[in-house]
Amino acid sequence: MRHRLILDNITHTFEDGGMQRTVLDHLNLHVSEGEFVAVMGPSGSGKSTFLSIAGALLKPTSGVVLLDGESLAGKENNALSDMRLHKIGFIFQSANLIPYLKVEEQLMLVAKQGGMKKTKANERIRELLHKLGLEHRRNAYPDKLSGGERQRVAIARALMNDPAVLLADEPTASLDAARGMDVVRMIAREAQERGKSAVMVTHDERVLPLCDRVLYLENGCLIEK
Template sequence: MNNRLILRNITRTFRDGTANRTVLDQLNLEVAAGELVAVMGPSGSGKSTFLSIAGALLEPSSGQVEIDGESILGKSPDTLSKLRLHKIGFIFQNANLIPYLKVEEQLRLVASLAGIHKADAAYRARQLIEQMGLSHRSSAYPDKLSGGERQRVAVARALMNDPAVLYADEPTASLDSARGQDVVSLIAQQVKAEGTSAVMVTHDERILSLCDRVLLLKDGRLKEHP
Protein backbone atom coordinates (compact mmCIF):
# COMPACT_ATOMS: atom_id res chain seq x y z
CA MET A 1 0.00 0.00 0.00
CA ASN A 2 1.34 3.43 -0.97
CA ASN A 3 1.74 5.64 2.09
CA ARG A 4 1.89 9.20 0.78
CA LEU A 5 2.36 10.63 4.28
CA ILE A 6 4.77 9.21 6.87
CA LEU A 7 5.76 10.72 10.22
CA ARG A 8 8.43 8.79 12.10
CA ASN A 9 9.34 9.39 15.74
CA ILE A 10 8.31 13.04 15.66
CA THR A 11 9.25 14.95 18.79
CA ARG A 12 8.70 18.66 19.29
CA THR A 13 9.91 20.50 22.37
CA PHE A 14 9.27 24.17 23.18
CA ARG A 15 11.01 26.39 25.71
CA ASP A 16 8.53 27.32 28.43
CA GLY A 17 10.12 29.80 30.78
CA THR A 18 13.15 28.05 32.25
CA ALA A 19 12.03 24.54 31.30
CA ASN A 20 11.48 22.55 28.11
CA ARG A 21 7.97 21.32 27.35
CA THR A 22 7.49 18.33 25.08
CA VAL A 23 4.32 18.67 22.99
CA LEU A 24 4.87 15.73 20.63
CA ASP A 25 6.77 12.68 21.89
CA GLN A 26 7.97 10.05 19.40
CA LEU A 27 4.76 10.40 17.39
CA ASN A 28 4.28 8.04 14.44
CA LEU A 29 1.74 8.06 11.63
CA GLU A 30 1.39 6.53 8.18
CA VAL A 31 -1.51 7.44 5.91
CA ALA A 32 -2.14 5.44 2.76
CA ALA A 33 -3.20 6.82 -0.60
CA GLY A 34 -6.98 7.15 -0.60
CA GLU A 35 -7.25 7.10 3.20
CA LEU A 36 -8.94 9.72 5.38
CA VAL A 37 -7.72 9.73 8.99
CA ALA A 38 -9.41 11.77 11.72
CA VAL A 39 -7.32 13.07 14.62
CA MET A 40 -9.06 14.09 17.83
CA GLY A 41 -7.75 15.46 21.09
CA PRO A 42 -8.47 18.03 23.79
CA SER A 43 -7.34 21.64 23.54
CA GLY A 44 -3.64 21.89 24.26
CA SER A 45 -2.90 18.32 23.20
CA GLY A 46 -0.65 19.44 20.34
CA LYS A 47 -2.98 19.16 17.34
CA SER A 48 -1.89 22.51 15.86
CA THR A 49 1.77 21.63 16.31
CA PHE A 50 1.16 18.23 14.72
CA LEU A 51 -0.54 19.78 11.67
CA SER A 52 2.16 22.45 11.32
CA ILE A 53 4.91 19.82 11.25
CA ALA A 54 3.00 17.49 8.92
CA GLY A 55 2.24 20.45 6.64
CA ALA A 56 5.87 21.56 6.33
CA LEU A 57 5.24 24.76 8.30
CA LEU A 58 7.28 23.83 11.37
CA GLU A 59 10.33 21.61 11.82
CA PRO A 60 10.26 18.94 14.53
CA SER A 61 12.93 18.81 17.19
CA SER A 62 13.65 15.30 15.94
CA GLY A 63 12.10 12.70 13.68
CA GLN A 64 11.31 12.35 9.99
CA VAL A 65 8.49 13.57 7.74
CA GLU A 66 7.99 12.11 4.26
CA ILE A 67 5.48 13.38 1.72
CA ASP A 68 5.00 11.36 -1.46
CA GLY A 69 8.18 9.41 -0.74
CA GLU A 70 10.38 12.46 -0.15
CA SER A 71 11.82 13.65 3.15
CA ILE A 72 10.94 17.30 3.75
CA LEU A 73 13.37 17.97 6.60
CA GLY A 74 16.32 20.26 6.04
CA LYS A 75 14.85 21.75 2.87
CA SER A 76 15.22 25.45 2.11
CA PRO A 77 12.24 27.78 2.73
CA ASP A 78 11.82 28.21 -1.05
CA THR A 79 11.76 24.44 -1.61
CA LEU A 80 9.22 23.99 1.19
CA SER A 81 7.05 26.75 -0.25
CA LYS A 82 7.00 24.98 -3.63
CA LEU A 83 6.30 21.65 -1.95
CA ARG A 84 3.28 23.10 -0.12
CA LEU A 85 2.00 24.58 -3.37
CA HIS A 86 2.35 21.39 -5.41
CA LYS A 87 2.07 18.52 -2.91
CA ILE A 88 -0.10 19.73 -0.02
CA GLY A 89 -3.70 20.95 0.20
CA PHE A 90 -5.07 22.79 3.25
CA ILE A 91 -8.69 23.20 4.32
CA PHE A 92 -9.28 25.49 7.29
CA GLN A 93 -12.08 26.02 9.81
CA ASN A 94 -13.20 29.08 7.86
CA ALA A 95 -13.15 28.95 4.07
CA ASN A 96 -10.85 32.03 3.81
CA LEU A 97 -11.94 32.75 0.24
CA ILE A 98 -10.72 35.89 -1.52
CA PRO A 99 -13.75 38.22 -1.44
CA TYR A 100 -13.25 39.80 -4.87
CA LEU A 101 -12.79 36.52 -6.81
CA LYS A 102 -15.61 34.40 -8.21
CA VAL A 103 -15.75 30.68 -7.42
CA GLU A 104 -13.92 29.51 -10.52
CA GLU A 105 -11.37 32.30 -10.18
CA GLN A 106 -10.54 31.13 -6.63
CA LEU A 107 -9.43 27.78 -8.07
CA ARG A 108 -7.69 29.12 -11.15
CA LEU A 109 -5.57 31.47 -9.04
CA VAL A 110 -4.04 28.48 -7.23
CA ALA A 111 -3.25 26.83 -10.56
CA SER A 112 -1.70 30.04 -11.86
CA LEU A 113 0.60 30.28 -8.84
CA ALA A 114 1.68 26.69 -9.51
CA GLY A 115 2.41 27.40 -13.16
CA ILE A 116 -0.30 25.12 -14.56
CA HIS A 117 -1.29 25.77 -18.18
CA LYS A 118 -4.44 27.90 -18.43
CA ALA A 119 -6.39 25.34 -20.45
CA ASP A 120 -5.54 22.55 -18.00
CA ALA A 121 -6.41 24.80 -15.06
CA ALA A 122 -9.77 25.72 -16.57
CA TYR A 123 -10.66 22.07 -17.15
CA ARG A 124 -9.59 21.04 -13.64
CA ALA A 125 -11.49 23.92 -12.04
CA ARG A 126 -14.71 23.13 -13.89
CA GLN A 127 -14.35 19.42 -13.06
CA LEU A 128 -13.96 20.08 -9.33
CA ILE A 129 -16.76 22.66 -9.27
CA GLU A 130 -19.08 20.10 -10.84
CA GLN A 131 -18.01 17.39 -8.40
CA MET A 132 -18.71 19.76 -5.51
CA GLY A 133 -22.20 20.44 -6.85
CA LEU A 134 -21.38 24.10 -7.49
CA SER A 135 -21.72 24.42 -11.27
CA HIS A 136 -24.59 26.86 -10.84
CA ARG A 137 -22.43 28.98 -8.52
CA SER A 138 -19.19 29.14 -10.55
CA SER A 139 -19.60 32.88 -11.25
CA ALA A 140 -20.73 33.81 -7.73
CA TYR A 141 -18.69 35.85 -5.27
CA PRO A 142 -18.10 34.47 -1.74
CA ASP A 143 -20.60 36.82 -0.11
CA LYS A 144 -23.36 35.30 -2.24
CA LEU A 145 -22.60 31.74 -1.06
CA SER A 146 -23.91 29.88 1.98
CA GLY A 147 -21.48 28.67 4.62
CA GLY A 148 -21.63 25.14 3.25
CA GLU A 149 -21.03 26.35 -0.30
CA ARG A 150 -18.03 28.42 0.77
CA GLN A 151 -16.52 25.41 2.50
CA ARG A 152 -17.08 23.26 -0.61
CA VAL A 153 -15.21 25.88 -2.64
CA ALA A 154 -12.40 25.65 -0.08
CA VAL A 155 -12.29 21.86 -0.54
CA ALA A 156 -12.13 22.25 -4.32
CA ARG A 157 -9.38 24.86 -4.00
CA ALA A 158 -7.32 22.57 -1.76
CA LEU A 159 -7.62 19.80 -4.36
CA MET A 160 -6.92 22.00 -7.37
CA ASN A 161 -3.28 20.97 -7.79
CA ASP A 162 -3.94 17.27 -7.14
CA PRO A 163 -1.99 17.23 -3.86
CA ALA A 164 -0.38 14.10 -2.50
CA VAL A 165 -1.53 15.04 1.01
CA LEU A 166 -4.59 16.92 2.21
CA TYR A 167 -4.98 18.47 5.68
CA ALA A 168 -8.30 19.67 7.07
CA ASP A 169 -8.35 21.67 10.31
CA GLU A 170 -11.81 21.58 11.92
CA PRO A 171 -13.56 21.89 8.53
CA THR A 172 -17.08 21.50 10.01
CA ALA A 173 -16.70 23.83 13.00
CA SER A 174 -18.76 26.63 11.46
CA LEU A 175 -21.38 24.34 9.85
CA ASP A 176 -24.55 22.69 11.09
CA SER A 177 -24.77 18.90 11.22
CA ALA A 178 -26.20 18.35 7.73
CA ARG A 179 -23.79 20.72 5.98
CA GLY A 180 -20.87 19.33 7.96
CA GLN A 181 -21.74 15.80 6.86
CA ASP A 182 -22.00 16.98 3.26
CA VAL A 183 -18.57 18.64 3.29
CA VAL A 184 -16.75 15.70 4.90
CA SER A 185 -18.54 13.26 2.60
CA LEU A 186 -17.21 15.25 -0.37
CA ILE A 187 -13.71 15.25 1.11
CA ALA A 188 -13.86 11.46 1.62
CA GLN A 189 -15.10 10.89 -1.95
CA GLN A 190 -12.36 13.02 -3.48
CA VAL A 191 -9.65 11.43 -1.33
CA LYS A 192 -10.70 7.99 -2.56
CA ALA A 193 -11.07 9.06 -6.19
CA GLU A 194 -7.72 10.85 -6.38
CA GLY A 195 -5.57 8.66 -4.15
CA THR A 196 -4.80 11.45 -1.72
CA SER A 197 -3.59 10.82 1.84
CA ALA A 198 -5.80 12.95 4.10
CA VAL A 199 -5.69 13.95 7.77
CA MET A 200 -8.55 15.82 9.41
CA VAL A 201 -8.26 17.35 12.85
CA THR A 202 -11.74 17.57 14.36
CA HIS A 203 -13.84 17.68 17.50
CA ASP A 204 -16.95 16.76 15.52
CA GLU A 205 -18.00 13.22 16.42
CA ARG A 206 -20.90 13.44 13.96
CA ILE A 207 -18.59 12.89 10.98
CA LEU A 208 -16.27 10.18 12.32
CA SER A 209 -18.17 7.40 10.53
CA LEU A 210 -17.06 8.95 7.23
CA CYS A 211 -13.38 8.45 8.10
CA ASP A 212 -11.29 5.31 7.58
CA ARG A 213 -9.54 5.62 10.95
CA VAL A 214 -9.97 7.74 14.06
CA LEU A 215 -6.93 8.51 16.22
CA LEU A 216 -6.55 10.32 19.54
CA LEU A 217 -3.63 12.65 20.20
CA LYS A 218 -2.77 12.14 23.86
CA ASP A 219 0.47 12.55 25.82
CA GLY A 220 2.22 13.58 22.62
CA ARG A 221 1.39 10.42 20.68
CA LEU A 222 -1.34 9.17 18.37
CA LYS A 223 -3.40 6.24 19.64
CA GLU A 224 -6.44 4.39 18.38
CA HIS A 225 -9.59 6.20 19.44
CA PRO A 226 -11.53 4.09 21.94
Protein backbone atom coordinates in the same frame (compact mmCIF):
# COMPACT_ATOMS: atom_id res chain seq x y z
CA MET B 1 0.22 -0.15 -0.26
CA ARG B 2 1.98 3.19 -0.63
CA HIS B 3 1.92 5.65 2.25
CA ARG B 4 1.61 9.19 0.90
CA LEU B 5 2.05 10.76 4.36
CA ILE B 6 4.53 9.50 6.96
CA LEU B 7 5.49 11.10 10.26
CA ASP B 8 8.38 9.14 11.69
CA ASN B 9 9.38 9.57 15.33
CA ILE B 10 8.31 13.23 15.47
CA THR B 11 9.19 15.21 18.59
CA HIS B 12 8.51 18.90 19.06
CA THR B 13 9.55 20.95 22.05
CA PHE B 14 9.48 24.64 22.93
CA GLU B 15 10.67 26.84 25.76
CA ASP B 16 8.05 28.25 28.09
CA GLY B 17 9.11 30.44 31.00
CA GLY B 18 12.57 28.94 31.07
CA MET B 19 11.22 25.39 30.97
CA GLN B 20 11.43 22.98 28.05
CA ARG B 21 7.98 21.65 27.17
CA THR B 22 7.28 18.70 24.89
CA VAL B 23 4.20 18.96 22.67
CA LEU B 24 4.78 15.91 20.47
CA ASP B 25 6.78 12.99 21.83
CA HIS B 26 8.11 10.45 19.31
CA LEU B 27 4.83 10.56 17.38
CA ASN B 28 4.37 8.18 14.45
CA LEU B 29 1.76 8.14 11.69
CA HIS B 30 1.52 6.33 8.35
CA VAL B 31 -1.45 7.17 6.11
CA SER B 32 -1.97 5.00 3.05
CA GLU B 33 -3.19 6.24 -0.31
CA GLY B 34 -6.96 6.20 -0.29
CA GLU B 35 -7.11 6.36 3.50
CA PHE B 36 -8.96 8.99 5.57
CA VAL B 37 -7.79 9.38 9.18
CA ALA B 38 -9.45 11.46 11.91
CA VAL B 39 -7.36 12.87 14.78
CA MET B 40 -9.08 13.88 18.01
CA GLY B 41 -7.84 15.29 21.30
CA PRO B 42 -8.60 17.97 23.87
CA SER B 43 -7.57 21.60 23.46
CA GLY B 44 -3.88 22.00 24.16
CA SER B 45 -3.03 18.42 23.24
CA GLY B 46 -0.90 19.49 20.26
CA LYS B 47 -3.29 18.97 17.36
CA SER B 48 -2.42 22.30 15.71
CA THR B 49 1.30 21.59 16.08
CA PHE B 50 0.81 18.12 14.64
CA LEU B 51 -1.08 19.46 11.62
CA SER B 52 1.45 22.26 11.04
CA ILE B 53 4.32 19.75 11.00
CA ALA B 54 2.41 17.34 8.72
CA GLY B 55 1.71 20.25 6.38
CA ALA B 56 5.32 21.50 6.16
CA LEU B 57 4.41 24.72 7.98
CA LEU B 58 6.53 23.94 11.03
CA LYS B 59 9.78 22.01 11.34
CA PRO B 60 9.85 19.40 14.12
CA THR B 61 12.57 19.39 16.75
CA SER B 62 13.43 15.87 15.63
CA GLY B 63 12.02 13.17 13.39
CA VAL B 64 11.20 13.02 9.70
CA VAL B 65 8.14 13.88 7.61
CA LEU B 66 7.74 12.27 4.18
CA LEU B 67 5.24 13.57 1.63
CA ASP B 68 4.60 11.22 -1.26
CA GLY B 69 7.88 9.47 -0.51
CA GLU B 70 9.95 12.67 -0.32
CA SER B 71 11.56 13.74 2.95
CA LEU B 72 11.12 17.34 4.16
CA ALA B 73 14.33 17.17 6.19
CA GLY B 74 16.86 19.84 5.30
CA LYS B 75 14.70 21.58 2.70
CA GLU B 76 14.89 25.36 2.37
CA ASN B 77 11.79 27.53 2.75
CA ASN B 78 11.31 27.93 -1.00
CA ALA B 79 11.36 24.18 -1.50
CA LEU B 80 8.89 23.70 1.36
CA SER B 81 6.57 26.32 -0.15
CA ASP B 82 6.70 24.48 -3.46
CA MET B 83 5.81 21.19 -1.78
CA ARG B 84 2.90 22.79 0.05
CA LEU B 85 1.60 24.15 -3.24
CA HIS B 86 1.86 20.89 -5.19
CA LYS B 87 1.72 18.09 -2.62
CA ILE B 88 -0.67 19.33 0.09
CA GLY B 89 -4.26 20.52 0.06
CA PHE B 90 -5.26 22.47 3.16
CA ILE B 91 -8.89 22.78 4.29
CA PHE B 92 -9.36 25.03 7.31
CA GLN B 93 -12.18 25.72 9.77
CA SER B 94 -12.80 29.02 8.00
CA ALA B 95 -12.89 28.94 4.21
CA ASN B 96 -10.45 31.90 4.04
CA LEU B 97 -11.57 32.89 0.55
CA ILE B 98 -10.26 36.08 -1.04
CA PRO B 99 -13.24 38.47 -0.82
CA TYR B 100 -12.64 40.28 -4.13
CA LEU B 101 -12.26 37.13 -6.27
CA LYS B 102 -15.13 35.17 -7.79
CA VAL B 103 -15.30 31.40 -7.22
CA GLU B 104 -13.69 30.62 -10.56
CA GLU B 105 -10.95 33.18 -9.94
CA GLN B 106 -10.14 31.67 -6.52
CA LEU B 107 -9.29 28.40 -8.24
CA MET B 108 -7.48 29.97 -11.17
CA LEU B 109 -5.16 31.82 -8.78
CA VAL B 110 -4.02 28.51 -7.24
CA ALA B 111 -3.52 27.03 -10.71
CA LYS B 112 -1.36 30.00 -11.77
CA GLN B 113 0.72 29.74 -8.60
CA GLY B 114 1.29 26.06 -9.40
CA GLY B 115 2.34 26.78 -12.98
CA MET B 116 -0.63 24.99 -14.53
CA LYS B 117 -1.40 25.84 -18.15
CA LYS B 118 -4.58 27.86 -18.64
CA THR B 119 -6.30 25.22 -20.79
CA LYS B 120 -5.68 22.50 -18.23
CA ALA B 121 -6.66 24.86 -15.39
CA ASN B 122 -10.00 25.64 -17.04
CA GLU B 123 -10.70 21.92 -17.48
CA ARG B 124 -9.80 21.24 -13.86
CA ILE B 125 -12.00 24.10 -12.65
CA ARG B 126 -14.98 22.81 -14.64
CA GLU B 127 -14.39 19.29 -13.28
CA LEU B 128 -14.20 20.43 -9.64
CA LEU B 129 -17.15 22.83 -9.79
CA HIS B 130 -19.27 20.07 -11.34
CA LYS B 131 -18.15 17.50 -8.78
CA LEU B 132 -18.86 19.84 -5.86
CA GLY B 133 -22.16 21.18 -7.20
CA LEU B 134 -20.88 24.72 -7.67
CA GLU B 135 -21.23 25.23 -11.41
CA HIS B 136 -24.03 27.77 -10.94
CA ARG B 137 -21.88 29.74 -8.45
CA ARG B 138 -18.72 30.06 -10.55
CA ASN B 139 -19.15 33.85 -10.94
CA ALA B 140 -20.26 34.53 -7.36
CA TYR B 141 -18.20 36.44 -4.81
CA PRO B 142 -17.66 34.87 -1.36
CA ASP B 143 -20.12 37.19 0.40
CA LYS B 144 -22.91 35.84 -1.84
CA LEU B 145 -22.22 32.22 -0.88
CA SER B 146 -23.70 30.22 1.98
CA GLY B 147 -21.39 28.76 4.63
CA GLY B 148 -21.60 25.34 3.00
CA GLU B 149 -20.85 26.75 -0.43
CA ARG B 150 -17.81 28.65 0.86
CA GLN B 151 -16.45 25.49 2.43
CA ARG B 152 -17.00 23.58 -0.82
CA VAL B 153 -15.06 26.27 -2.69
CA ALA B 154 -12.28 25.84 -0.11
CA ILE B 155 -12.27 22.10 -0.85
CA ALA B 156 -12.11 22.78 -4.60
CA ARG B 157 -9.20 25.15 -4.01
CA ALA B 158 -7.40 22.51 -1.94
CA LEU B 159 -7.88 19.96 -4.72
CA MET B 160 -6.95 22.25 -7.62
CA ASN B 161 -3.34 21.11 -7.98
CA ASP B 162 -4.24 17.44 -7.32
CA PRO B 163 -2.23 17.12 -4.07
CA ALA B 164 -1.05 13.80 -2.67
CA VAL B 165 -2.16 14.71 0.86
CA LEU B 166 -5.28 16.46 2.19
CA LEU B 167 -5.15 18.08 5.63
CA ALA B 168 -8.37 19.38 7.18
CA ASP B 169 -8.51 21.42 10.39
CA GLU B 170 -11.99 21.32 11.99
CA PRO B 171 -13.70 21.61 8.57
CA THR B 172 -17.21 21.24 10.05
CA ALA B 173 -16.88 23.70 12.92
CA SER B 174 -18.76 26.56 11.22
CA LEU B 175 -21.39 24.36 9.54
CA ASP B 176 -24.65 22.77 10.60
CA ALA B 177 -24.82 18.99 10.95
CA ALA B 178 -26.06 18.19 7.44
CA ARG B 179 -23.60 20.48 5.66
CA GLY B 180 -20.77 19.28 7.89
CA MET B 181 -21.47 15.68 6.94
CA ASP B 182 -21.54 16.64 3.26
CA VAL B 183 -18.13 18.32 3.52
CA VAL B 184 -16.49 15.37 5.27
CA ARG B 185 -18.12 12.95 2.83
CA MET B 186 -16.52 14.91 -0.02
CA ILE B 187 -13.08 14.68 1.59
CA ALA B 188 -13.50 10.93 2.16
CA ARG B 189 -14.63 10.38 -1.43
CA GLU B 190 -11.72 12.37 -2.85
CA ALA B 191 -9.20 10.37 -0.82
CA GLN B 192 -10.71 7.05 -1.84
CA GLU B 193 -11.34 7.76 -5.52
CA ARG B 194 -8.06 9.54 -6.28
CA GLY B 195 -5.72 7.66 -3.93
CA LYS B 196 -4.88 10.56 -1.63
CA SER B 197 -3.90 10.36 2.03
CA ALA B 198 -6.28 12.50 4.09
CA VAL B 199 -6.05 13.59 7.73
CA MET B 200 -8.72 15.56 9.56
CA VAL B 201 -8.39 17.12 13.01
CA THR B 202 -11.87 17.32 14.50
CA HIS B 203 -14.00 17.46 17.64
CA ASP B 204 -17.11 16.42 15.70
CA GLU B 205 -17.89 12.82 16.63
CA ARG B 206 -20.81 12.71 14.18
CA VAL B 207 -18.44 12.49 11.19
CA LEU B 208 -16.20 9.74 12.55
CA PRO B 209 -18.10 6.88 10.81
CA LEU B 210 -16.95 8.41 7.50
CA CYS B 211 -13.29 7.89 8.44
CA ASP B 212 -11.19 4.76 8.01
CA ARG B 213 -9.37 5.25 11.32
CA VAL B 214 -9.81 7.42 14.40
CA LEU B 215 -6.69 8.32 16.40
CA TYR B 216 -6.38 10.25 19.66
CA LEU B 217 -3.55 12.62 20.47
CA GLU B 218 -2.57 11.99 24.08
CA ASN B 219 0.69 12.79 25.87
CA GLY B 220 2.26 13.79 22.57
CA CYS B 221 1.50 10.51 20.79
CA LEU B 222 -1.22 9.20 18.52
CA ILE B 223 -3.07 6.17 19.82
CA GLU B 224 -5.91 4.07 18.44
CA LYS B 225 -8.62 3.11 20.92
